[in-house]
Amino acid sequence: MTKEELAMLDFAVKWAPFGGGDEHILPEFGIFPAVFYRRLQRLLTHHPTLNDTVQRRLDELCTLKLAPTHSDKPPSYSRVPSLHSAT
Structure with missing residues (x-):
């Protein structure tokens, strides 16, 4: 294993219990x-x-972390009536 690979592994082990530490990766x-x-x-x-x-x-x-999120889906353009619309 290279030094970089060991550093990545150490980082991942350290931050995994806290959700991964995404803000520190970059x-x-x-x-x-x-x-x-x-x-x-x-x-x-x-x-x-x-x-x-x-x-x-x-x-x-x-x-x-690599799974697509709901925000990756294209927006739906179906007409859904508003709960507050006048009928």
């Missing part, structure tokens, strides 16, 4: 959180010597 590593989580997930796959529990927990964090 200043710390110079990459956006999505890139960080993709690299971390690849690292976990290619270095299976890590503790199984830690590996599983970090992989779940990566999967959660």
Whole structure:
């Protein structure tokens, strides 16, 4: 493992209990959180010597962070009547 990979792994282990520390990833590593989580997930796959529990927990964090959010969906243009409209 490279120094950068070890730093990423240490960071992920440290911040996982607090939701990942996304706001610290760009200043710390110079990459956006999505890139960080993709690299971390690849690292976990290619270095299976890590503790199984830690590996599983970090992989779940990566999967959660990389999952599309509701805000990624295109807006719905269906007409839904307002609860306050006059009828």
